Amino acid sequence: MKILAIAGSNSEVSMNKQLVAYASTIFENAEVEVIDLNPYEMPIYKHERELKNGIPQEAKDFAAKIDAADLLLISLPEHNGTYSTAFKNVFDWVSRIKDRTVWNEIPMLLMSAAPGVRGGTGVLEAAVKRFPFHGGNIVETFSLPFFNDNFDRTVQKISNEEKDNELKEKIKKISAIETILEK
Template sequence: MKILAIAGSNSDTSINRQLVTYATTLFENADIEVVDMNNFEMPIYKHQTQVESGIPQEAIDFAAKIDDSDVLLVSLSEHNGTYSTAFKNVFDWTSRIKQRAVWNEKPMLLMATAPGARGGLGVLEAAEKRFPLHGGNIIETFTLPFFNDNFDKEAQKISNKEKDNELRKKVSKISSVETILEK
């Protein structure tokens, strides 16, 4: 199984990257790639730019990574209740590639975390509504509130046993879905 893990943040200290990276460790016998949004910097989407210059290679490369994966793990950072600008720009450009759905119907575990009580619930809710319109096959969702209290930064894992067990069950479910799809 090939897993593409995406942290929807360009922060060098992204807590969503920490969460999605931890989630990858819960899969057995998987080929894993964690992408860095900083590798997909391109002009802010503008129709005129697209007409004049076409789709940036970075968007094409991002789409190819999705196409080359079996499962997507996406952990979104929340900026003012929605996606980070870095993620939204990559999403926007990728959505402009002709004859493709951004997520290409790949099974997805959609996640978010934040330092506060809602744990990125606003961005998670926005993505749950939007992603299926762009080929998002969301199998499970997970949110981790109070990141600094529930994630052990030294051990790089969830320290809250209840939330850790919840994530493990959801990883197990998406692993089972992938097994079914392989048959």
């Protein structure tokens, strides 16, 4: 199984990148690529820019990574109740590629981590509502609140046993679905 683990952030110390990287280690017998958005930085989407210059190569490269995956792990930071600007811009550009949906119906585990009590639930709610219109096949969601208290940065693992078990159960369910699909 090929897993593309996407941190929806351009932060160099992204807690969502740490979460998605950790989640990817729980899957057995998987080929995993963990990416953040820094290599996919493009001009802010503008219709006139698209008409003049076309779709940037970075958007096409991002879409190709999605298309090569069997499973998407996406962890989104919450910025003012929704996606980070870096993520939204990549999402917007990829959505403009002719004859494709952004997520291409590839099964996904959608996650968010945040330092506060809500754990990024605002961005998860926004994504759960929006992604299906763009080919999002959301199998599970997971939220990690109080990231600084519930994630051990030294060993790169969820330290809250209850939250760690919750994530592992969701991954177990996804792994079972993926095993059935492979047959």
